[in-house]
Amino acid sequence: MDRPLQIVFRDIQHSDALEKLIQDRAQRLENAYSRIIGCRVVVGTSHRDPNSVVVPLALCVEVEIPGKPLVVAKAEGKRKGEASALVNKVFDLAERRLEQVSEFVKNTSRRLENAPETGVVARLFPEQDHGFVEVRGGPDLYFTRACVTRGDFNALKVGMLVEVSRAPDGPMGPQASAVLALVDA
Structure with a gap:
């Protein structure tokens, strides 16, 4: 006390x-x-x-x-x-x-802790159905085509502002459980 x-x-x-x-x-x-x-x-x-x-x-x-x-x-x-x-x-x-x-x-x-944060699409690999989102203060988050909500994975571009929710680390390291496109770069 x-x-x-x-x-x-x-x-x-x-x-x-x-x-x-x-x-x-x-x-x-x-x-x-x-x-x-x-x-x-x-x-x-x-x-x-x-x-x-x-x-x-x-x-x-x-x-x-x-x-x-x-x-x-x-x-x-x-x-x-x-x-x-x-x-x-x-x-x-x-x-x-x-x-x-x-x-x-x-x-x-x-x-x-699980609240969404904003990030920028850093790398995309459309032929392999995954990409990486850069977030402030941490490593890039891995995400797959299935994680993209209310939008199309094919519409994502490098540099696009997105909202991400973190998931527990997986085989690819830190990853996102949901990715939502906010604004074009």
Whole structure:
């Protein structure tokens, strides 16, 4: 965490044991998502029935991460003596939410890696049904006649601007999975 953990006891007596448990569970949050900016935990009393003798415990965990609103998990305990179970329940929920965010970020970055990029047709071999596209910052990408989308392989010319999607490296090295003609050179 970039900022120190904040623990606030509101309308309830401070407990060293509860604070220690919260600190331990807050450190484990970084296993679910490593880029946590800060974490704030509020321990307090919940609304209760006026006829009840037991003061219900409420716990709220707020986790700040880059580019997203706060990840919030909260719950209430109705019985005396279930503070540790309540802490575990709320932090388990916060961990699951952070894991979901982490998975979303991972999937988004995968999609960006496979995003189309522009290039220029560098070499063509029409009699062998393949060619190469030059892209910025990398080796030329091999492509075949079947990779040309919304257009004709025979209409391609050296120097033509194209949009390419990368495919995993094949027997010819780096290759394109799709080639789309954009503009004549």
